[in-house]
Amino acid sequence: MNMPVRERIWKGEGTHRVPYWVYTDDGIYQRELQRIFGGPAWSYVGLEAEIPHEGDFKRTKIGETSVIVVRGKDQEIHVLKNQCAHRGLEVCKQDYGSNRTFQCPYHQWTYRLNGDLSGVPFIRGVGGQGGMPEDFDRADHGLTKLKVATRNGVIFATFSPDVEPLEQFLGEKMLKLFDRVFTGRPLRILGVSRQRIPGNWKLMFENIKDPYHASLLHVFLVTFSLFRADNPSRTEMDSTGRHSALISRRGERNANTATQEMASFQEKLELHDPKLLDIVKEFPDTATVVMQTIWPNLIVQQQANTLATRQIVPVGPEAFDLNWTFFGYEDDDDAMRARRLRHANLMGPAGFVSLDDSEVMELAQRGIHCDEDAAAVVEMGGRDRADHNHIVTETAIRAFYGYYREVMGL
Ligand SMILES: [Fe+2]
Structure with a gap:
């Protein structure tokens, strides 16, 4: 099953095909530990x-x-x-x-x-x-x-003496989005949760770099229009392609031509407690969701008023731990603190939204495991790796694998 790394050849120049052995091969995994987690990255x-x-x-x-x-x-x-x-x-x-x-x-x-x-x-x-x-x-x-x-309360570390300064590593565009949540206002931890997902660690990054799935898989996002393909949105990367952000603004709940293709859209679904989604605007821009992925192990989540970091810890090629740290700001009033905790029900191991993701990542790994010589098709939105001003795209996954291939020498 596990051939040495040198025999693994990623065919073609593009990243609109991803060979399944990147999710299963132990030689590839050992190289990731050495070059990615042990390499020049924060x-x-x-x-x-x-x-x-x-x-x-x-x-x-x-x-x-x-x-x-x-x-x-x-x-x-x-x-x-x-x-x-x-x-x-x-x-x-x-x-x-x-x-x-x-x-x-x-x-x-x-x-x-x-x-x-x-x-x-x-x-x-x-x-x-x-x-x-x-x-x-x-x-x-x-x-x-x-x-x-450290930057505005967030701690990064590296084994590499050669890594560029953190700000340069993040790049101008990603730094701006990072500073949007981490403004320097002192943070207050609201809680932590952990889960082990039986899938390759890169599937987690792909999940948050893939806004296409969100309009199809997630009943909560689609039905309440929290993150949906017909909402005004953007998909952005840094200049290397390793980091990315999905940025979107909540839309109307109404059914329309887009929701016709969304099996998860349930027009009649109502909340017993509407306070679950009593979103209060708190950032200067109009975005209600910014999901940022930062190479090699961080997701910064802002959805409604729930804020969290998610840390990815690989556990062999076919599993990873996801460590969630929910936070707010030290100067939040009691109502905002309670709201953040309510909105946190969307997220975490049992979250109304992220529960679906854990399940599909496990299903992906199980399917991939059956035939690692096949490859994923990553062509939604084109075959390019540029920023898109919509979320009907897998461009951020292609960009990620562009940088990944470089680092891994594949
Ligand atoms: Fe998702």
């Missing part, structure tokens, strides 16, 4: 509001590598590889907490919040016997420190 690791005080930490992953995100002295944020410099143990065993130091349970090597090694038991031996060699220097044996960048 991976999302969390929000500053998750670790407000000195010593607060969060454990997460970049690719399959466990890392600790911790607030150290002078409010500085460190991202450390969760691997003892002695024998490789994970030194942090909790997802969230607060610590003065990190101590390995095995031989009690102890690290400061910035990753420096502060203590090694028996470093000079016991009663003149044993101990570390004379030239052993604690300064050489700290936890591996990743390069960190």
Whole structure:
């Protein structure tokens, strides 16, 4: 089944066909871990509001590598590889907490919040016997420190010394949309949820880069016109094609010629509690939805008044974890906080909208798995990779695979 990577050939120059082995092949997956998650890219690791005080930490992953995100002295944020410099143990065993130091349970090597090694038991031996060699220097044996960048409360990290500055990495167009939600207003965490989806991690990105499906699959989006092909919309990419955004404005519920082709449109469906969708305008532009995908592992969600980050963590070629962090702003009033939580019912593992996505990603993986030599057809909206001023398109998927092929050398 799994041939070496060198035998995998992506036929043709375009990205309007995507070979199914990119979702199943272990050699491809190992290369992704190395070149994408371990390569020159800024991976999302969390929000500053998750670790407000000195010593607060969060454990997460970049690719399959466990890392600790911790607030150290002078409010500085460190991202450390969760691997003892002695024998490789994970030194942090909790997802969230607060610590003065990190101590390995095995031989009690102890690290400061910035990753420096502060203590090694028996470093000079016991009663003149044993101990570390004379030239052993604690300064050489700290936890591996990743390069960190923060912007308006969002934390990114990278293993690569060669990555461009975060702002440049995002590019002007995507930065503007990022700053639309992350304005610098302090954030407040409203809740987290997690799910494991039995599908390749790229299917998650494709899902949010594919506005075409939303008008067909999602009863909630279509029926209440939250995101629908006949609404004024745009699909945008950065200059590399790796990041993208779907931008749209809510339309009227009315049936029309477009809704005739939408099997999910249910004209008579009514909410028992209309407050579920009591959208309040809060951004300067007219968009009511902006879904942004940021290479290699972040989705920024603004749909109605629910805001969230979704972090993608691959678990082998055929599964991934999706970590949702719902947030609002520190200065939201109580009504807005309650509204954000109500609107959050659309999203998350059991969300009225995103539940459908989890199911189709699982079905996609199961189908793909049956014949990895076949290929996906990605031609809606044309075969180009340009921005489109509508959402009846798969252009952002084509753009993503343009950059992917470059990075992966495929
Ligand atoms: Fe969807």
